[in-house]
Amino acid sequence: MNKVFDPTTASHEGAALRGDYSQAGDDFAIAQDWTAYTPEDHALWRQLYQRQISLMPQYACAEFRAGLDHLDCADGVPDFERASKRLRALTGWELVAVPGLIPDDAFFKHLSERRFPVTSWLRKPEEVEYLVEPDVFHDFFGHLPIISDPVFADFLQLYGKRGLEAEQRNAVKYLARLYWYTVEFGLIRRNGQLKAFGAGILSSSGETPYAVESQTPARVKFDRERIMHSNYLIDQFQKTYFVIDEFDELFAALDTLDIDQFLKTETDKPDIAVGRTLASDKLIAPNAPRAA
Ligand code: HBI
Numbered sequence: 001m002n003k004v005f006d007p008t009t010a011s012h013e014g015a016a017l018r019g020d021y022s023q024a025g026d027d028f029a030i031a032q033d034w035t036a037y038t039p040e041d042h043a044l045w046r047q048l049y050q051r052q053i054s055l056m057p058q059y060a061c062a063e064f065r066a067g068l069d070h071l072d073c074a075d076g077v078p079d080f081e082r083a084s085k086r087l088r089a090l091t092g093w094e095l096v097a098v099p100g101l102i103p104d105d106a107f108f109k110h111l112s113e114r115r116f117p118v119t120s121w122l123r124k125p126e127e128v129e130y131l132v133e134p135d136v137f138h139d140f141f142g143h144l145p146i147i148s149d150p151v152f153a154d155f156l157q158l159y160g161k162r163g164l165e166a167e168q169r170n171a172v173k174y175l176a177r178l179y180w181y182t183v184e185f186g187l188i189r190r191n192g193q194l195k196a197f198g199a200g201i202l203s204s205s206g207e208t209p210y211a212v213e214s215q216t217p218a219r220v221k222f223d224r225e226r227i228m229h230s231n232y233l234i235d236q237f238q239k240t241y242f243v244i245d246e247f248d249e250l251f252a253a254l255d256t257l258d259i260d261q262f263l264k265t266e267t268d269k270p271d272i273a274v275g276r277t278l279a280s281d282k283l284i285a286p287n288a289p290r291a292a
């Protein structure tokens with residue numbers, strides 16, 4: 001099956017696709033082929049894992065940390081089948097291996113059926129610091145732990161369902177912003193302290209402390225319409241993070257979203273530029289930086 005996937009139609013625009021799409025089925029699923037990872041891959045995974053795990057007690061929310069424990073993935077690039085078993089037991093989700101970014105419709109379909117697409121390839125040693133496109137470390141370490149939370153798990157499935165609907169109505173752009181500012185870069189407030197749950201934050205050693213305690217970016221109370229109008233950048237630390245108090249807020253935001261109504265009343269409003277804050281934003285202070 002020779003499928004051509006144009007990355008410029010995906011929301012992570014400009015990402016170079018490096019996986020092998022020629023083996024993918026119509027749903028873009030491939031075999032993980034766990035035995036093909038080299039000892040160097042496993043060593044690089046352990047290096048990435050060790051660096052991130054040391055940051056989690058301070059910066060990740062409790063649900064994410066509990067999920068990470070359940071996934072038990074310290075030793076090397078994880079076997080997706082084993083991880084699927086664990087996740088299935090917790091929230092009924094499983095993993096599906098993919099070659100990288102996949103088209104929106106295939107992505108939404110998987111989520112709507114409680115399957116999370118996980119890129120199978122691992123970055124190269126010279127990319128430990130930074131990568132624009134998702135690899136197995138970002139997808140597995142960043143995304144899967146929080147899917148062990150039942151409320152988040154239901155929210156993500158609903159995102160898939162609403163995404164399929166948005167596709168029919170040409171509204172994916174607005175839904176994708178919600179995903180970006182929550183699933184990828186979301187913060188949650190716990191006992192007055194900010195913690196991260198977004199995968200883009202928690203798979204990055206630089207952005208993890210930055211998102212939670214830097215004085216530079218703005219932190220704004222979660223607001224569905226505000227986010228749906230907000231542009232974002234994929235190749236640098238975020239300039240604005242949105243903060244929830246409960247995962248229920250995410251579920252409710254999608255559950256009560258009337259896409260047709262939004263298109264009718266909201267889409268003539270201008271986009272909000274990256275880094276801009278509005279008078280109506282409820283601003284939230286960062287945590288005090290960790291003592292050195
Ligand atoms: N494919 N593998 C993969 N991972 C993503 O996060 C992803 C994708 N395709 C489309 C997509 N994200 C976004 O465009 C949607 O959330 C809108």
Ligand code: FE
Nearest residue numbers: 134184199200
């Ligand atoms: Fe991601």
